[in-house]
Amino acid sequence: MPQLRLNPYEMFKLFLMKIKYIKINIKRLDRKVMVLMKRQTIHFFTEKEEEFANLLIEIGMKKNTAKVLVFLANITEATSRVIERGTELRQPEVSIAIRYLDEQSWITSRVSKEKSRGRRVRIYKLVRPINEIVDSIEKKSKVEVSKKLADIQKLRSYRI
Numbered sequence: 001m002p003q004l005r006l007n008p009y010e011m012f013k014l015f016l017m018k019i020k021y022i023k024i025n026i027k028r029l030d031r032k033v034m035v036l037m038k039r040q041t042i043h044f045f046t047e048k049e050e051e052f053a054n055l056l057i058e059i060g061m062k063k064n065t066a067k068v069l070v071f072l073a074n075i076t077e078a079t080s081r082v083i084e085r086g087t088e089l090r091q092p093e094v095s096i097a098i099r100y101l102d103e104q105s106w107i108t109s110r111v112s113k114e115k116s117r118g119r120r121v122r123i124y125k126l127v128r129p130i131n132e133i134v135d136s137i138e139k140k141s142k143v144e145v146s147k148k149l150a151d152i153q154k155l156r157s158y159r160i
Helices: 008-021 047-058 063-073 080-087 091-103 130-157
Strands: 025-028 032-035 041-043 107-111 122-126
Touching: 047 063, 063 080, 063 091, 063 122, 063 130, 080 091, 080 122, 091 107
Parallel strands: none
Antiparallel strands: 025 032, 032 041, 107 122
């Protein structure tokens, strides 16, 4: 099959013709929601969710983990790719956050039942409500603080 040789103008014209047939619909609800060509809905953070994530970061949770946790708290379930798009994180960052959340037993995953080519897709969702997760974070923080206070008391008892 012979190759077509197009000058830059013809390539640009062809590009515009292709763009003409691609439809991307954007709907705005209470949350920002983007509907892609495959009719997949991607959720983005609202100001409240961003503030919640920032509070988690301030109390010691890693930034990426906090973003993924807040994202999953406001959606029933999501694939890694959806989490990447919604939190604006890269795949390795999402994977590390997912691993931490799984170690804490805060999320569960299942394999998608859709028949697709290539690698199987995992779908993640929170196991516990966000209030229980906040309670466990509080308990962990209290233990850390009491340990630090005990260490400070030990320091005061030493005579140098």
